[in-house]
Amino acid sequence: MLISLNHVYYVLGALLAIVALLSFLDKNNPKRMLTGTFWGLYSIVFLFGNIISPMYMGVLVIAMAVIAGFGGVRMGKHDEATVEQRTAQAKKLGNWLLVPALLIPLITMIGTLGLKEFKIGGLQLLDKANLTLVSLGVACVLALLAAMSLTKDKGLQPVKESRRLFDAIGWAAVLPQMLATLGALFAAAGVGQVVSNLVSSAIPVDNKFMVVLAYGVGMALFTMVMGNAFAAFPVMTAGIGLPLIVKMHGGDAAILASIGMLSGYCGTLMTPMAANFNIVPAALLDLPDKNGVIKAQVPTALILLTVNIFLMYFLVF
Helix, strand or coil, X not given: CCECHHHHHHHHXXXXXXXXXXXXXXXXXXXXXXXXXXXXXXXXXXXXXXXXXXXXXXHHHHHHHHHHHCCCCCCCXXXXXXXXXXXXXXXXXXXXXXXXXXHHHHHHHHHHHHCCCCEECCEECECHHHHHHHHHHHHHHHHHHHHHHHHCCCCCHHHHHHHHHHHHHHHXXXXXXXXXXXXXXXXXXXXXXXXXXXXXXXXXCCCHHHHHHHHHHHHHHHHHHHCCHHHHHHHHHHHHHHHHHHHHCCCCHHHHHHHHHHHHHHHHCCCCCCHHHHHHHHHHCCCCCCCXXXXXXXXXXXXXXXXXXXXXXXXXX
16 A cells, blocks of 8 residues: 555654654753653654554653653743734635645545545555545645645744644643553453443343443543543443443444444543643633633533433434
């Protein structure tokens, strides 16, 4: 194949490596060595993750956690355009500013739905095993090129802007990947079976609605604890979804998975553990209440969770 998921990882790794280098060179950051080391270690995950042994990868992750835990990841100094300059450029470009953002879902859909069997010189263009992810990676690169063409930014300016965003988000940028990995570890450790035993002893498992209710609410609650629906999904699906809904009651696994993830996302809206979604935006917007985003989202999350539970009950069986 011409473009695989590894190629996407290499691009991400190269970006993070440059971010790390810029952090090392930022003398205005009192923690520049630790900040640069943190992003440098993260770049190694993407650049060499397929050749580093799991044990050493674990050591690398622990090192990142130690750096972040002791406040080693700090905001650097960035040369930003003034509000007046940004406003003037926004007025000049108008709605064309939306083009790069719209290109990402558009190209992702084209790659996923239209290029599955596309070949060049007998070689598969996109990795069929990870078609959506590879299409998303290609879409992001093409959207970046489109943005550079529109704004006339050249050289390292896009990377510098990426570094500014990484600095603004901080260590929370790695949470989705780490929590998804943690969810897989929990599933491998048998946490799903423990959950299944607890649910079986607490509710009448022969009642379809009660099982669906337990799964939907469990996805939301476990997501709130873990901060990521990807971490909750393998545990709750292995503990409730597959043994009770699919195997016992003959539910549809595809519907279970899709609506189950949506139920988990309802929990994402209600937890500070999803820092990159709920705490970082509050910080970037300088909101007086750091939990203001969560408080605004709770009513919507509860309504959506209720709808998801009833949708699953009527559609999964």
